[in-house]
Each structure stands twice: as C-alpha cells, then as structure tokens.
Amino acid sequence: MYLEYYGLKEAPFTVTADTNLFFKSKHHQEALSALLYGIKERKGIILLTGEVGTGKTTLCKVLLKEIPPEFKTSLILNPYFSPTQLLRAVVEDFGIGLKRYSKLDMVYALNQLLMDTFLNNSNAVLIIDEAQDLTPRQLEQIRLLSNLETERYKLLQIILVGQPELREKLGLPSLRQIKQRISVSYHIFPLEKEEVEEYVNFRLELAGALNVKFEKDCFEYIYEFSKGIPRLINILCDRALLAGFAKNKRIIDSNLIRLCIEELK
Ligand SMILES: Nc1ncnc2c1ncn2[C@@H]1O[C@H](COP(=O)(O)OP(=O)(O)O)[C@@H](O)[C@H]1O
Ligand SMILES: [Mg+2]
Structure with missing residues (x-):
C-alpha cells in the first residue's frame, strides 16, 4: 500500500479503537474525567x-x-444476549467460576465477590458498550445489579455507553427506575474545529510519517466534511493518502482533499 511511499510504520488512520492512538481532545478528556x-x-x-x-x-x-x-472490570462490547447470558458474561469476566450458572447462583457469587472487593478497598466496574441496543429486560437486569450495595456505597459501578438513542430509551416511562439511578452523565461531542489539525498530525506522527504533510488549508475542508467526528476524519484522510500515493504527491493539498470528499459523498 502507501505506507512505504510515505515512510509510515503503520496505517495512521485505521478505524479500529486503538488506545495507543488516543488523542486527548478537550471533550475526550472531560469524558474520561467524568x-x-x-x-x-x-x-x-x-x-x-x-x-x-x-x-x-x-x-x-x-x-x-x-x-x-x-x-x-468487565467490558461487554456487543450486548446481544439474553439477560441471563449478560449476567453470565459479567460473572465470567470478573473471574468467577461456578458449577451451575443459575441466576440465583450467579447473583449470589457476584455479591460475594463485590463485597470482598469492597472490603479490600478495591472497586468493580462493568462497562457496557452499544447500550442503545439493550432491551428493556436487559436494562432491568442491569438495574438489579446496581442494587448490590452496602448501606452507603454502591459495590458495582456500571457504565452504559451508547448512541444518543440511549438517552431517549432511558426516557421511557417503564425505564424510569434505572434512569433515576444515573448520577453521572456525559455526552461526548466531536472534536472542535481547531483540534482537527492537531488530531491529524498527532496520528501521522505516531505512525512515523517522515515524508508526508497535509497543507494547512486542508483542515477547513476536513472539518466541514467530518464535523469533527474522528471516524469520518480517518476515512477521509486515509482516502487522501491513497490518492496522494496514486498521484505521486507527498504533500496533500486542499484540491486533493476536495476531490476525495466528492468521491466519498
Ligand atoms: N480521541 C481519539 N483519539 C484517537 N482516535 C480516536 C479518538 N476518538 C475516536 N478515534 C478514532 O475514531 C474511530 C472511531 O472511534 P470509536 O471509538 O470506534 O467510536 P464510537 O465507538 O463512538 O463509534 C476509531 O478509528 C478511533 O481510533
Ligand atoms: Mg463504538
């Protein structure tokens, strides 16, 4: 591909969630702190x-x-399970082995583990990604897990991560019990306009780019196209590098970017 041509060690604009390429934008930092x-x-x-x-x-x-x-910790990336399977995935992620995985056994074992964790000054965190896909029954199961608590402290911290529809879903009258329990909430906005250039150069640098540069006036167009959404920035920049390679250009200019935007529309 174009890697060698630009002197790159790796593809700078992959669309996988790679923590080594994490850019600390203002909003990402705020989200992490929250x-x-x-x-x-x-x-x-x-x-x-x-x-x-x-x-x-x-x-x-x-x-x-x-x-x-x-x-x-337990990270559930695709919660396409029944409520009991969801519980089992959590139990297994926490390293609990059981003879029988009945709901009662699982909740009992989980409670024990959470209590021990708490008594050891430690903590337990369950993260559920794509939570907008959770059914009301699954959400109810999750609410029951959040009932595991001492008089004063929650034993299990549950992070629900999802697309904006998740907020709408939680607004349903039947889900008001779980909604009332949400005490920290953050909505992550895309990168600010002035962060786009920094983001692109950050990823290029990490990928070891020796022989490639985006001209300054590209970023206006990249922002306009992506509205600051990293995945769209990546798709466009990857396309631009490919086009530059095809045209034998190591400097990516705004004409090339505009061409790529047209192709992606
Ligand atoms: N703060 C960031 N730093 C570096 N890359 C990021 C950042 N945010 C998103 N990305 C990149 O954007 C793409 C989409 O990110 P992802 O975490 O899958 O988004 P989401 O889960 O919200 O759909 C990935 O390629 C990821 O590497
Ligand atoms: Mg995702």
Missing part, C-alpha cells in the same frame, strides 16, 4: 453517549487502562 470520577465516588450507574464515530469505544478501552489494575 467516568473516573463516577467510579472513584462509587456513583452506581454512569451514562456516556455520543454519535457514531465520536470515540466512545476507544474511550472505554482507554478507561480500562486508567483504572487501577486491582479493580475488577
């Missing part, structure tokens, strides 16, 4: 929403790296 605060203060249920491609999954993975290693 999540860490909610965990530290044992807030119970925490909500993180954002449009597709704004970096929610990336943030979940960064969060796992920031959480003290002794904390128990």
Whole structure:
C-alpha cells in the first residue's frame, strides 16, 4: 500500500479503537474525567453517549487502562444476549467460576465477590458498550445489579455507553427506575474545529510519517466534511493518502482533499 511511499510504520488512520492512538481532545478528556470520577465516588450507574464515530469505544478501552489494575472490570462490547447470558458474561469476566450458572447462583457469587472487593478497598466496574441496543429486560437486569450495595456505597459501578438513542430509551416511562439511578452523565461531542489539525498530525506522527504533510488549508475542508467526528476524519484522510500515493504527491493539498470528499459523498 502507501505506507512505504510515505515512510509510515503503520496505517495512521485505521478505524479500529486503538488506545495507543488516543488523542486527548478537550471533550475526550472531560469524558474520561467524568467516568473516573463516577467510579472513584462509587456513583452506581454512569451514562456516556455520543454519535457514531465520536470515540466512545476507544474511550472505554482507554478507561480500562486508567483504572487501577486491582479493580475488577468487565467490558461487554456487543450486548446481544439474553439477560441471563449478560449476567453470565459479567460473572465470567470478573473471574468467577461456578458449577451451575443459575441466576440465583450467579447473583449470589457476584455479591460475594463485590463485597470482598469492597472490603479490600478495591472497586468493580462493568462497562457496557452499544447500550442503545439493550432491551428493556436487559436494562432491568442491569438495574438489579446496581442494587448490590452496602448501606452507603454502591459495590458495582456500571457504565452504559451508547448512541444518543440511549438517552431517549432511558426516557421511557417503564425505564424510569434505572434512569433515576444515573448520577453521572456525559455526552461526548466531536472534536472542535481547531483540534482537527492537531488530531491529524498527532496520528501521522505516531505512525512515523517522515515524508508526508497535509497543507494547512486542508483542515477547513476536513472539518466541514467530518464535523469533527474522528471516524469520518480517518476515512477521509486515509482516502487522501491513497490518492496522494496514486498521484505521486507527498504533500496533500486542499484540491486533493476536495476531490476525495466528492468521491466519498
Ligand atoms: N480521541 C481519539 N483519539 C484517537 N482516535 C480516536 C479518538 N476518538 C475516536 N478515534 C478514532 O475514531 C474511530 C472511531 O472511534 P470509536 O471509538 O470506534 O467510536 P464510537 O465507538 O463512538 O463509534 C476509531 O478509528 C478511533 O481510533
Ligand atoms: Mg463504538
């Protein structure tokens, strides 16, 4: 591909959620602080929403790296399970082995583990990504997990991560019980206009770009196209590098960017 041509060690604009490429934008930093605060203060249920491609999954993975290693954690990326299977996935992620996985056994074992964790001054965190896809029954199961508490403290911190529809879903009258328990909530907005250039150069630099540069006037168009959504920035910039390679240009200018935008429309 174009990697060698530009002197790149790796593809700078992959669309996987890679924590090594994490750019600390203003909003991403705020989101991370909100999540860490909610965990530290044992807030119970925490909500993180954002449009597709704004970096929610990336943030979940960064969060796992920031959480003290002794904390128990479980990250559910695609919650397409029945409520009982969801419970089992959590139990297994927390390292609990059981003879029988009946609901009662699982809840009992989980409660024990959470109590021990709490008594050891540690904490337990469950992160559920794509939570906009959770059914009301699954959400109810999650609410029951958040009932595991001492008189004063929540034993399990639950982070629900999802697209903006998740907020609408939680607005349903039948889900008001879980909604009332959300005590920390953050909606992640895309990158600010002036962050786009920094973001692109940050990713290029990490990928070891020696022989490639985006001209300054590109960023206006990149922002206009992406509205600051990292996934769209990545798709466009990847396309631009490919086009530059095809045209033998190591300097990406705004004409090339505009051409790529036309192609992507
Ligand atoms: N803060 C960030 N730093 C670096 N890359 C990011 C950041 N936010 C998003 N991305 C990139 O954008 C793409 C989409 O991110 P992702 O976490 O999958 O978004 P979401 O889960 O919100 O749909 C990925 O390629 C990811 O690497
Ligand atoms: Mg995601």
